[in-house]
Amino acid sequence: MSLQHILLGILQEPKSGYDVKKMFDEIFSNFWSAELSQIYPQLKKLAEKGKLSITEEESSKGPNKKVYQTTQQGIEELVEWIEQGPVVHTERHAYLGQTFFLNSLDSTQKKIEFMQSLHKEMNQWHQHLCSIMEQAKKETKNFPYDLSDERFYPLLTLMMGVKKVGAIVEWCEEAIELIKLRL
């Protein structure tokens, strides 16, 4: 199960469940999403299996924190997951399912609007990702060569995110042009 392995990866740095959720929303949104109601039970399970340790900490804001951290055993499981090779061909892109059947909409206008709406959203996301990338560039001299390993591999996923979302933006533009030419 990938979510469990991602949790083991995240919690190499100690974090609360709430912090983990923030990681998903801010940094992983590119390639993974998870709800708190999924995260907490999985943390519990991993702790029961001895892959995570739990420490209670007082919190300045709100009730006490439970801080989770990956154990040696947990890291071993993470490594096994990565060593077994890249996990692919499991992707689900609902928007492409919708596109496949876009002809079910009764007017060309509606089809174009669908694509424009996707274009707008992807454009915004693309700009967001680019601004994060710019930030990283500013912060590191001789980017990306001087990045620490800890920052470099996460950056690779950001690079892929920019590429992927950029490809969707391009594709929307081509699709809109082609649809208009069909009139």
Place this chain on the structure above:
Amino acid sequence: MSLQHILLGILQEPKSGYDVKKMFDEIFSNFWSAELSQIYPQLKKLAEKGKLSITEEESSKGPNKKVYQTTQQGIEELVEWIEQGPVVHTERHAYLGQTFFLNSLDSTQKKIEFMQSLHKEMNQWHQHLCSIMEQAKKETKNFPYDLSDERFYPLLTLMMGVKKVGAIVEWCEEAIELIKLRL
């Protein structure tokens, strides 16, 4: 639920559950996957809700076929799904999760091998998609303008597939170069 809507889309042409599975493996593998054990119960559910009709047909090979077809009610639900706008931000890319934590592997060689393995697989898939695209080009004069609407929108998803997989191939190459430069 996207799978149900995709089934409603596929079954605008009458098909058996087995045929539907083949569609997923051959044509939808780009953006969606589903097992037979998931497909059959969903077909049953959709038929119970009146979104699909069932006709039994004799088969030349093996036992009788149940042929499913989307009803008017089913098409209305499909249209609603598409009209509510593109469904995004739900994607899960396990390979990017692995990449994010690639530094957990203890040698540069293993990291490079991970990327090379991904590169190889994506390259093969890219070529496969390109050959399908070439085939379509050959079969249609004045491609893609003279395609029927029924063929055009599926082609759009193939175009996106080629773009996406091509982007991954490119990214793998860049990543491998960057990792080597870090030595």
Place this chain on the structure above:
DNA sequence: GTAATCTATATAAAAATTTATATAGCGAGG
């Protein structure tokens, strides 16, 4: 001061998905 928002943890119920398994006819190869 009080309402709204944020931090924080969690459970229940429903729905979706995966993995494993069962069955059975038919055709092809040896």
Place this chain on the structure above:
DNA sequence: CCTCGCTATATAAATTTTTATATAGATTAC
């Protein structure tokens, strides 16, 4: 003639994921 593989349908069990809901202290905005 017998085994293997393919077509075809299906169920059981386990796991994963989503959606909804509950609770409660602390902070911020008005």
